[in-house]
Amino acid sequence: MTQTNGKPAPGRRNSQYQKRLSSVLRAASKVIARDGFEGASVREVAAKAKIGLSGIYYYFESKDELLYALQHHAFSTLIESLQEKLAQLSSPEDRLKAVFDNHFQYFANNMDDLKVCVHEIESLSGKYYKKVLKVRQEYYGLVKSVVAEVTGRKNYATNLATLSLFGSLNWVYMWYDKEKNIDIDKVSSQFLRVFLNGVKAS
């Protein structure tokens, strides 16, 4: 299940195909993160991926599908790695810490992808939007259930707290500065502490 679209099997040159495809994805991530989806041009993505303009359309049927692939892959990875961490933890507070750490770690290692996920949520429509919405809600549901373990109830307040939490996490790309070598683990711990104390006291 490494394929993101319905293209015919790429034969034995599979490894070359995959390398090209992921270089296109990496380029797209960079350009879209910098210019926004509407502002990003397929021409520049192609140039950055060292491929012809029309070459993009051998790997993706449209600019939309490119964005879809980026977002879907990022959310899937986030969910997968979070579930792996959660499977080994039982204490609600440890599990909540895993939520924070998982998100921040993914952010630290894939800033452009996460920014594209957060900032271009509404740039898709139709089937692509629906598919991304589904995994996004899956991720949201997962986090919400962990928050509910801490608060002890699945009520409106827990729901709002989760939304507040997502706000905090999703805003990070706006102020985090790679150049400043900020310790992302400390940020995660600090965010966790404030949120945890906040919901426990309520």
Place this chain on the structure above:
Amino acid sequence: MTQTNGKPAPGRRNSQYQKRLSSVLRAASKVIARDGFEGASVREVAAKAKIGLSGIYYYFESKDELLYALQHHAFSTLIESLQEKLAQLSSPEDRLKAVFDNHFQYFANNMDDLKVCVHEIESLSGKYYKKVLKVRQEYYGLVKSVVAEVTGRKNYATNLATLSLFGSLNWVYMWYDKEKNIDIDKVSSQFLRVFLNGVKAS
């Protein structure tokens, strides 16, 4: 100081001029909030404002200046109304409550404007970007000082807490549903409670 640009004085028909101008701003706010700045077309803004395409350029010198006017006005209003509220309060917790309420009230009454402020921060460049950055940082500094009153210190933790707070507030437009008649005051109280308990316990 009702003028946002350096246009010549509009004579006695000032009232008509101002009405047109604000109808352009309202239309722009709607369209940009829905389609994003890059995706929004000046043609549709003009249509929604019931003016010719070229008429827009009588009031604004460029699409960029339009966005600048929207953002600068929104931040200025946010700062002004917050300062009015703060001037009458002395208790740190009451003042923090005023920060939440002020932001949520403005959001409730000007959703499109606030969304454009949050979502299109990076859509400007050059002089317009710098000017908006300035008022944005003024607003940030104001909120941060109130948070510092509650925590009792202006350290790194307070700084991070403020960033976390802004994330929560700025994310609201992504999930708030006007149709569902959500009580925005309750949302504000709930967000305040979690944040306040969080920073007090730390």
Place this chain on the structure above:
DNA sequence: GTATAATTAGAACGAACGTTCGATTTATTA
């Protein structure tokens, strides 16, 4: 080595965009 499929390259399309310009209409002044 020849046929077949996978991949790339280049040129071109129509559409939409922000902006400009000159003419025209509407309002104000005297």
Place this chain on the structure above:
DNA sequence: TAATAAATCGAACGTTCGTTCTAATTATAC
């Protein structure tokens, strides 16, 4: 009412965009 300024309009310009198509190239298979 005549002269002046403010405001609006419609048409057009040049550019960039996403996408398509066909031909060429490269790798695989027999």
